[in-house]
Amino acid sequence: QVQLVESGGGLVQPGGSLRLSCAASGIIFRIGSMAWYRQDPGNQRELVATITSGGGTDYADSVKGRFTISRDNAKKTVYLQANNLKPEDTAVYLCNTEIEVTRGSSWRNYWGQGTQVTVSS
Numbered sequence: 426q427v428q429l430v431e432s433g434g435g436l437v438q439p440g441g442s443l444r445l446s447c448a449a450s451g452i453i454f455r456i457g458s459m460a461w462y463r464q465d466p467g468n469q470r471e472l473v474a475t476i477t478s479g480g481g482t483d484y485a486d487s488v489k490g491r492f493t494i495s496r497d498n499a500k501k502t503v504y505l506q507a508n509n510l511k512p513e514d515t516a517v518y519l520c521n522t523e524i525e526v527t528r529g530s531s532w533r534n535y536w537g538q539g540t541q542v543t544v545s546s
Contacts, residue, residue, distance in 0.1 A: 427451040427535050429520050434540030442508045447520030447537055449501040457523035457532060459496055459503040463516035474505060510544045517541055
């Protein structure tokens with residue numbers, strides 16, 4: 426079965442940086458778009474960044490110029506480089522990936538369990 430595992434979260438001071446990773450494993454024929462979401466208790470889940478299979482990217486206005494999403498297809502991994510972190514970036518960051526499990530099957534979305542990012546002095 427498909428699993429997504431996030432890593433790289435932690436506690437950083439304002440202005441610091443983190444690189445988050447999300448690795449897909451299991452039965453996977455093809456991976457389409459990949460994305461990062463974040464959610465903080467009491468706040469609505471929001472889309473942070475997306476990257477298409479061709480490498481096209483989109484970002485939420487709140488992170489433009491600070492965050493960069495990238496992918497390594499050979500490793501089935503998507504990354505989020507988060508720079509100049511602010512306290513408002515504190516949240517659980519979740520990976521979402523569009524996957525065709527086997528040839529000819531339908532596309533499905535899969536979620537990781539999340540990695541905690543805390544920005545505090």
